Amino acid sequence: MGDHHSTLPQQEEQLATTEPKPELPSPATEQHEQHAPTTTDATPEGETEESDLIPNNDTDPIPGDSTARPQEDDNRDEVGDHDIDGHRDSSSSAGARSHFSVDLSIDTSDADTSDADSALGDIGHPSSSVSVTSSIYKFVEEYGRTYHAYKEGKYPLPNDIPEQERLDLQHSIAVRLFGGLAVAPLKNPKRVLDIGTGTGIWAIEFATEHPESEVIGTDLSPIQPDYVPPNCQFLIDDAEDEWLFSSPFDYVHSRFMVSAFSNFPRVFQSAYDNMAPGGVIEFQEYSARLQAVDDTLKGTAIELWSNRVLEAVSRAGKDGLCCHKFKQQMLDVGFVDVVEKRFALPGNAWARGAEEKMLGTMQLENMMEGIQGMSMNLFNKVLGMSREEVELFLMDVRKDMRNRHIHFYYVLYSVYGRKPL
Numbered sequence: 001m002g003d004h005h006s007t008l009p010q011q012e013e014q015l016a017t018t019e020p021k022p023e024l025p026s027p028a029t030e031q032h033e034q035h036a037p038t039t040t041d042a043t044p045e046g047e048t049e050e051s052d053l054i055p056n057n058d059t060d061p062i063p064g065d066s067t068a069r070p071q072e073d074d075n076r077d078e079v080g081d082h083d084i085d086g087h088r089d090s091s092s093s094a095g096a097r098s099h100f101s102v103d104l105s106i107d108t109s110d111a112d113t114s115d116a117d118s119a120l121g122d123i124g125h126p127s128s129s130v131s132v133t134s135s136i137y138k139f140v141e142e143y144g145r146t147y148h149a150y151k152e153g154k155y156p157l158p159n160d161i162p163e164q165e166r167l168d169l170q171h172s173i174a175v176r177l178f179g180g181l182a183v184a185p186l187k188n189p190k191r192v193l194d195i196g197t198g199t200g201i202w203a204i205e206f207a208t209e210h211p212e213s214e215v216i217g218t219d220l221s222p223i224q225p226d227y228v229p230p231n232c233q234f235l236i237d238d239a240e241d242e243w244l245f246s247s248p249f250d251y252v253h254s255r256f257m258v259s260a261f262s263n264f265p266r267v268f269q270s271a272y273d274n275m276a277p278g279g280v281i282e283f284q285e286y287s288a289r290l291q292a293v294d295d296t297l298k299g300t301a302i303e304l305w306s307n308r309v310l311e312a313v314s315r316a317g318k319d320g321l322c323c324h325k326f327k328q329q330m331l332d333v334g335f336v337d338v339v340e341k342r343f344a345l346p347g348n349a350w351a352r353g354a355e356e357k358m359l360g361t362m363q364l365e366n367m368m369e370g371i372q373g374m375s376m377n378l379f380n381k382v383l384g385m386s387r388e389e390v391e392l393f394l395m396d397v398r399k400d401m402r403n404r405h406i407h408f409y410y411v412l413y414s415v416y417g418r419k420p421l
């Protein structure tokens with residue numbers, strides 16, 4: 001497959017084919033909506049809009065001394081309920097939702113004590129292997145991992161098989177949480193672009209669900225499979241470079257690029273310049289600041305990890321809270337009807353409800369797999385921690401992440417808008 005990828009900037013070269021496998025009304029040109037945990041401790045630093053959080057009247061009382069330091073005994077279960085207007089589906093367009101509220105409450109009734117939920121089922125998607133046939137495939141090896149060769153050093157996470165498998169698991173989590181591939185309402189976009197496509201799983205699934213669309217995925221790493229739908233292709237390209245696409249797009253999508261881009265406004269401008277009038281842009285992203293429904297996150301290794309990530313990405317010229325600014329940045333380049341939606345993802349199976357347990361268990365697995373790759377490069381090279389210090393620290397973080405007495409969650413954003421007609 002490898003040699004099908006092109007490093008020529010935005011030269012739309014077809015690679016291979018077959019098997020594949022997200023509203024708030026606001027003034028005039030702008031819409032705004034919150035989906036946030038309905039608890040008292042949900043305001044990320046620097047995030048003024050969190051004051052709109054909807055109170056969670058259904059939150060169960062936290063058992064006993066909820067303010068006590070979390071116990072390391074993971075054998076007593078506490079879970080919570082995470083409810084998005086009573087429905088979450090797995091269809092491909094979540095745009096039909098007109099209102100959301102997100103509740104996370106601690107389940108005091110579930111006696112299940114295991115970290116992994118047996119209900120999890122098949123959540124992984126094995127990735128294909130990559131044949132190394134040119135310089136872009138001569139991956140950089142470090143920390144027992146491989147990293148992209150094209151624009152070497154630009155992106156800090158690995159690109160090897162374990163990371164590819166994690167990305168595919170993370171995709172499953174995102175589709176489940178967002179209720180589909182897109183949160184934005186779409187009307188059969190003809191030309192679709194997925195920036196930083198990773199394993200290409202989003203692009204492949206979108207192409208499969210929308211045979212009328214032509215889908216292009218771009219990335220620094222040639223880790224996409226050989227066999228993709230005929231209406232899907234991949235390009236090796238740096239999205240922070242100038243875009244030279246031949247025709248405008250009707251839908252530009254990007255997901256989980258927080259540690260990738262140092263200049264999101266530039267990317268938004270490139271997207272705007274390469275979109276057809278009426279075209280839709282959607283960025284789906286993690287906020288790097290973890291939250292909790294109570295004070296059980298305070299003083300934990302998880303909280304320290306989150307703070308270190310924020311510090312490291314900042315020193316590396318990036319912004320762990322970039323998604324908090326997407327809405328204004330999109331408006332600034334000219335997009336209209338910009339909507340910001342937030343979703344709460346439990347960090348493990350502490351939250352009440354089958355769906356919340358499933359999501360929490362999947363996310364725990366995602367982090368158990370991914371935290372080394374997410375942290376090592378940044379903590380070692382940027383923060384100056386030794387490899388051993390990083391590994392030891394991550395052992396503490398993993399232990400706390402498995403602890404159901406720590407009621408933490410991640411906040412994911414979907415921000416979308418359209419280019420005016």
Ligand SMILES: C[S@@+](CC[C@H](N)C(=O)[O-])C[C@H]1O[C@@H](n2cnc3c(N)ncnc32)[C@H](O)[C@@H]1O
Binds near residue numbers: 220
């Ligand atoms: C966390 S992964 C997300 C992959 C995919 N969007 C998903 O949600 O599964 C980030 C991806 O962006 C790619 N990337 C990083 N910097 C990039 C850049 N400047 N241009 C294009 N892709 C980039 C990385 O190689 C990696 O595959």
